Amino acid sequence: MLRQGSSDDIEDVSLFDADDEVSRRSKKSKIRHPVASFFHLFFRVSAIVVYLLCELLTSSFIACMVTIILLLSCDFWAVKNVTGRLMVGLRWWNQVDDDGRSHWKFESRKVSAQGHKTSSESESRIFWLGLITCPIIWVIFAFSALFSFKVKWLAVVMMGVVLQGANLYGYIRCKVGSRKNLTSMATSYLGKQFLRQCHGVVP
Amino acid sequence: MRVSCWRSLPTCGLQSTLFQLRDLKAVGKKFVHVMYPKKSSALLRDWDLWGPLVLCVSLALMLQGGSADSKEDGGPQFAEVFVIIWFGAVVITLNSKLLGGTISFFQSLCVLGYCVLPLTVAMLVCRLVLLAGSGTVSFIIRLIVVIAMFAWSTLASTAFLADSQPPHRKALVVYPIFLFYFVISWMILTFTPQ
Numbered sequence: 001m002l003r004q005g006s007s008d009d010i011e012d013v014s015l016f017d018a019d020d021e022v023s024r025r026s027k028k029s030k031i032r033h034p035v036a037s038f039f040h041l042f043f044r045v046s047a048i049v050v051y052l053l054c055e056l057l058t059s060s061f062i063a064c065m066v067t068i069i070l071l072l073s074c075d076f077w078a079v080k081n082v083t084g085r086l087m088v089g090l091r092w093w094n095q096v097d098d099d100g101r102s103h104w105k106f107e108s109r110k111v112s113a114q115g116h117k118t119s120s121e122s123e124s125r126i127f128w129l130g131l132i133t134c135p136i137i138w139v140i141f142a143f144s145a146l147f148s149f150k151v152k153w154l155a156v157v158m159m160g161v162v163l164q165g166a167n168l169y170g171y172i173r174c175k176v177g178s179r180k181n182l183t184s185m186a187t188s189y190l191g192k193q194f195l196r197q198c199h200g201v202v203p
Numbered sequence: 204m205r206v207s208c209w210r211s212l213p214t215c216g217l218q219s220t221l222f223q224l225r226d227l228k229a230v231g232k233k234f235v236h237v238m239y240p241k242k243s244s245a246l247l248r249d250w251d252l253w254g255p256l257v258l259c260v261s262l263a264l265m266l267q268g269g270s271a272d273s274k275e276d277g278g279p280q281f282a283e284v285f286v287i288i289w290f291g292a293v294v295i296t297l298n299s300k301l302l303g304g305t306i307s308f309f310q311s312l313c314v315l316g317y318c319v320l321p322l323t324v325a326m327l328v329c330r331l332v333l334l335a336g337s338g339t340v341s342f343i344i345r346l347i348v349v350i351a352m353f354a355w356s357t358l359a360s361t362a363f364l365a366d367s368q369p370p371h372r373k374a375l376v377v378y379p380i381f382l383f384y385f386v387i388s389w390m391i392l393t394f395t396p397q
Contacts, residue, residue: 062267062281066260073256094309096248102307155282 030120033086037126040083043075044134047160051141051153061152068156076163079131080170087127090174106174131171135164230254237317237359247310247363255316258323259288262387265326266394284390291383292316299364299376306367315383318360322384325352326391333396345392353388357381 031037047068050057054064084090089109096102138160145153176185230253263284296311304311329345360380365373 062264065281066264069256069260073253094250096250096307096310101305102310152282155285 031123031126032120033083033123036083036086037123039078040087040127041130043071043078044130044164047071047075048134048137051156051160065156069159072160072163076167079167083127084167084171084174087123088171090171092170092174104173106170106177108174108177131164131168135161135168138164226251226253233313233317234320237320247306247314250310250313252309252313252316255288255292255313255319258316258319259285262288262319262323262326265323265330266390287386287390288316288319291386295379295383298379299368302368302372302375304364304367304376306364311364314360314363315380318356318363318384319387321352321355321359322349322387322391325349325388326394329391329394330396333394337395349388349392353384356384360384 050064050068050071054061054068058064080092084092090107092104092106094102094104138157142154142157142161145151145157229249230251233251233254263281266284267281292312292315295315296308299306299311300308325348328348332341332344332348335341357377357380361377364380365376368376
């Protein structure tokens with residue numbers, strides 16, 4: 001149901017839009033796709049857990065490596081094809097023309113007139129949290145493997161960085177639209193966060 | 204099809220499982236195209252890297268247990284095979300792009316990865332032959348099988364990749380591919396179980 005006061009909010013499928021949502025908070029904090037949210041986090045977190053605990057779980061390096069590779073591949077496929085589309089309404093893919101040139105496409109879902117297909121805030125939070133923190137953790141692992149000379153793990157860690165970094169880059173491109181918008185979006189996000197803090201302080 | 208799914212969300216769940224079957228079928232079709240290389244667009248247009256990943260992992264798994272002086276259970280060897288295949292494929296792709304090829308990065312990786320299939324089959328055959336015995340006869344059988352599969356791999360990948368190059372540069376593109384599959388064939392042929 002359209003609300004006249006905040007029609008801008010309905011048109012704008014923005015992650016960081018948290019104003020004027022007091023009455024819609026109950027609807028938006030519900031998780032609409034619990035299975036997708038679970039699997040979005042499950043593969044990423046279990047890949048990291050297996051990497052950290054591999055020496056304790058089993059003495060076989062190969063079993064660990066194959067398990068981590070399988071988990072990373074499943075995670076890449078799930079996040080790229082399923083959870084991004086369901087949870088935040090974004091998708092990206094590669095298309096090859098007839099003359100052999102490849103194009104990368106980035107899309108975000110337009111909100112329909114009914115307005116009931118907006119993504120819920122908690123799902124959005126889960127999605128972006130999982131998407132951003134895990135590549136950072138893999139980059140930390142890469143540096144630690146490099147500096148502690150555990151070179152045999154470098155192959156797995158590089159694969160983790162590349163696959164999860166690719167998803168992160170793809171979804172940020174979907175969200176932002178073009179590269180010029182990134183800095184302006186970051187500034188406006190920081191500005192809004194600062195204002196929210198101020199609102200929170202004042203009773 | 205995808206646009207209509209986008210509008211009405213409830214059917215998207217069903218379509219995502221259908222996409223999975225379709226992806227698997229696409230991977231299977233590409234395997235068939237490698238074994239019977241004709242000029243087809245399936246490998247080039249709808250590229251994916253699942254097949255190369257599966258082939259790489261299975262080849263690396265089958266090459267385990269072959270080094271006489273490895274203290275661990277062949278750990279570094281697994282990572283080595285992985286790195287050789289992927290790094291080699293990336294280097295060949297960069298080479299062909301620098302020579303002015305019209306094929307895209309991931310398409311080239313896709314073709315090179317899928318054309319490792321004959322060599323994976325050769326590895327399987329070699330392991331089976333080595334179960335029977337490891338004398339001169341088994342070596343000759345393995346040599347013939349590996350040479351045949353190496354030639355098949357090189358010809359299959361050349362059939363897909365060389366067309367994207369200008370004619371006077373074809374040899375410059377084919378030579379690294381030849382080396383790449385030669386190294387993998389060498390690893391397969393010199394594999395001796397402990």
